[in-house]
Amino acid sequence: MPVLRRVADRLELGGQLGGARVGVCLHGTAETAALVRALVRGGATVDFVPSNPLAVHAEVAAALQQEPGVEVHLAAGSPAGHERALTAVADRTPTVVIDDGADLARVLHAAGAASAVIGGTEGTTTGVLRLRSLAERDELAYPVLAVNDTPIRHLFDNSLGTGQSVLDGLLRTTGVLLAGSRVAVFGYGACGRAIALRAHGLGATTIVCEVDPIRALEARMDGHLVVPGLEAAADADVVITATGAIDVLGTAHFEVMRDGAILANAGHFDVEIDVAGLAGLASARRTVRPLVDEFDVGGRTVVLVAEGRVINLAAADGHPAGVMDLLFAGQAVAAAWLTEHGAGLSPEVHAVPAAIDVDLARLALDAQGVRIDELSDHQRRYLVNWSPEPRSA
Ligand code: NAI
Numbered sequence: 001m002p003v004l005r006r007v008a009d010r011l012e013l014g015g016q017l018g019g020a021r022v023g024v025c026l027h028g029t030a031e032t033a034a035l036v037r038a039l040v041r042g043g044a045t046v047d048f049v050p051s052n053p054l055a056v057h058a059e060v061a062a063a064l065q066q067e068p069g070v071e072v073h074l075a076a077g078s079p080a081g082h083e084r085a086l087t088a089v090a091d092r093t094p095t096v097v098i099d100d101g102a103d104l105a106r107v108l109h110a111a112g113a114a115s116a117v118i119g120g121t122e123g124t125t126t127g128v129l130r131l132r133s134l135a136e137r138d139e140l141a142y143p144v145l146a147v148n149d150t151p152i153r154h155l156f157d158n159s160l161g162t163g164q165s166v167l168d169g170l171l172r173t174t175g176v177l178l179a180g181s182r183v184a185v186f187g188y189g190a191c192g193r194a195i196a197l198r199a200h201g202l203g204a205t206t207i208v209c210e211v212d213p214i215r216a217l218e219a220r221m222d223g224h225l226v227v228p229g230l231e232a233a234a235d236a237d238v239v240i241t242a243t244g245a246i247d248v249l250g251t252a253h254f255e256v257m258r259d260g261a262i263l264a265n266a267g268h269f270d271v272e273i274d275v276a277g278l279a280g281l282a283s284a285r286r287t288v289r290p291l292v293d294e295f296d297v298g299g300r301t302v303v304l305v306a307e308g309r310v311i312n313l314a315a316a317d318g319h320p321a322g323v324m325d326l327l328f329a330g331q332a333v334a335a336a337w338l339t340e341h342g343a344g345l346s347p348e349v350h351a352v353p354a355a356i357d358v359d360l361a362r363l364a365l366d367a368q369g370v371r372i373d374e375l376s377d378h379q380r381r382y383l384v385n386w387s388p389e390p391r392s393a
Contacts, residue, residue, distance in 0.1 A: 001034050001325035002367035003360065007332045011042025016336040018043030023094030025049050025086070025104040026123070028056030031324035033064055035098075038332045040069040044096070047089045049073040051100040053082040087111060096120065096335050096342075097142075102127035105144075109134070114141035119342030121147045121334045123327070128349060135348045143345035145334045147327075150352045152360055154190055156326045161319035163194025165312035166240065166266045167202070173291050173305050173315045174262055176238060179203025184236035186229060187243030188215040191266055195240055196224055207232045230256060238262045240311075241272035250274045251281050259300040264311045273308035291315050330360050 011017055022039050026032045028050040036046050048064055050056035053075035065072045073089055075082040086107040093113050097120030099105050105122075108114040119142055122128050128148050134140040147153060170176065183199040184207040185192045192208070196219070200206045208219035209229040220226045233239060233253035237260070241248045244267050251274065265272045279285060282295035282302075291314065295302045306314035319327075333356050365372065375383075382388060 001031065001321055001328070003325045003329040003363045004034055004038050004332065006363045006367060007329045008038035008041045011038065011332065011336055014336075015043045016339055017096075020044040020096050020335075020339050021092060021094045022046050022096045022098060022335060023049070023089045023092070023104055023108075024098045025051045025089070026098065026100045027051055028060050029324075030057070030060055031321055031328060033060050035328040035331060036064060036070055037067065038328075039335065040067065042332070042336060044335075045069050045071075047071045047073060047092050047094060049085045049089045049104065050075050050082075051103060053078060083107070096338055098123075098331055098335060099127055099144075100124055102130040105131060105134075105140075109139065109141060117142040119338030119345065120144045121331055121338070122349070123148050123153075123331065132349045140347045140349075142347055143338070143342055144349045145338065145352045146349050147330055147334055147352055150330065150357050152326060152330060152357045156323045157319065158190035159194040161323035162191045162242075162266060162312060163198045165316050165319055166191075166195050166242075166264070167198050168317075169311035169315035170238070170240070170262070170264055170305065173289065173311075174303065176262060178238075181205070181237040182207060182235055183238045183240065184209060184232035185224075186210075186232075186239070186241045186248050186272075187245075187267070188212075188219045189242065189244075192240075192242040193219075193222075195242055195266060197222075199238075200224070204238075207236055229253060233257055233261075236261060238264070240264050240266055242266040243272060244268065246271040247274045247277075248272045251277045254278050254281055254295075254297055254302055257297070257300065257302050260303065261300075262303045262305065263308070264305040265308045266311055268310060270307065270309045273304070275304065275308045278302065278304065326360060326364055329363065330356065333360065 022044045024046055036048055039046050061072050064070050073085040075085045090108045090111040090113040093116040095118050097104055097117055099120055100123045122131055122144050128146045131144050178199055181204045183204040185196045186209045188208050188210050196206045206224045208224040208226050209232050210216035216226050234256040263273055278295055282297050284296040286294045288294050291306045293304045305311055
């Protein structure tokens with residue numbers, strides 16, 4: 001995680017997090033451990049609680065427990081245990097909060113410990129919505145930076161991370177040869193666009209199904225076939241949903257699918273493919289490999305991956321470390337920024353200052369050894385004044 005390492009080097013040098021007590025509520029992965037270490041190098045004391053009682057790797061928790069300056073509050077695998085762990089973090093009165101779903105914010109507010117917080121970051125869409133509604137009721141006690149909504153986050157999370165890891169899940173489970181296949185992607189948002197692009201890059205003929213005319217036009221101009229869902233279902237070898245909507249693939253689609261068609265979902269919730277409808281339609285169902293089920297439908301076989309759950313998490317490792325590197329470097333920079341500027345912000349959900357994203361992009365380019373040009377003063381003046389100056393001799 002070279003970008004996070006660069007941020008940690010800088011924080012250590014500047015000591016911006018000196019004296020800060022950071023409450024970190026994130027998935028307990030190795031990448032999260034790297035973020036915690038970066039915060040500690042910047043001078044912070046960290047209380048870590050997994051954002052989901054089941055989402056903690058035992059070896060990561062064990063390693064973090066050995067780190068000076070870190071307290072690990074384990075969730076004990078049950079909702080009640082999770083609440084106790086969150087409350088334990090609230091009892092330590094954090095001054096900065098790194099949240100993932102606003103769970104820690106909820107408990108801090110309930111425990112009356114939110115007033116000690118200078119500022120927080122929130123990394124999920126759901127959490128941002130929850131915190132905004134708290135702010136609308138004048139109940140949010142501290143300013144929050146919506147790290148979920150930054151351009152870099154969108155590029156790396158929804159686009160690059162999802163594009164690669166969804167295909168990773170598909171290939172691990174089915175081993176399908178994408179070259180020469182027809183891959184239909186439902187939804188041409190950041191996720192669908194990235195999946196279609198990657199599938200196309202591996203030699204697939206890509207078909208996009210949309211309900212939004214602008215997105216559909218964009219897909220068409222990007223070189224994909226654009227057809228209604230039922231036509232795509234009848235034509236495709238692989239069908240991937242990435243819409244956020246419900247029942248995107250239903251019985252009408254299953255009835256027309258080709259023999260051996262593979263179905264997978266990349267959307268957040270397992271509602272995009274009507275799995276119950278598929279099971280109801282099928283005369284038989286077999287699990288042929290882990291996470292791969294075959295359904296007999298009208299003399300044909302329809303293959304469902306990971307029971308329609310989000311494929312890159314259910315059947316692969318989620319986002320690559322290279323994606324989490326940028327996202328967590330952003331969290332560390334935002335946390336440090338809040339220690340300096342949080343006191344001057346109103347208790348609302350704020351956009352991350354654009355300068356932080358620019359800074360991260362520069363660090364990421366630097367980490368890859370990529371150099372770019374700078375506008376000259378002459379060019380900068382031209383862009384502001386619109387009138388050409390005489391060229392210097
Ligand atoms: P988005 O809202 O930008 O795009 C979704 C697209 O689907 C829109 O263009 C919409 O018009 C289209 N759509 C909606 N209903 C449709 C239907 N019935 N048929 C065809 N198209 C339809 O959303 P984004 O960011 O691309 O995310 C999509 C889903 O993926 C969400 O559930 C999101 O939470 C999830 N997600 C999954 C990730 C992963 O790692 N698997 C990462 C980030 C987001």
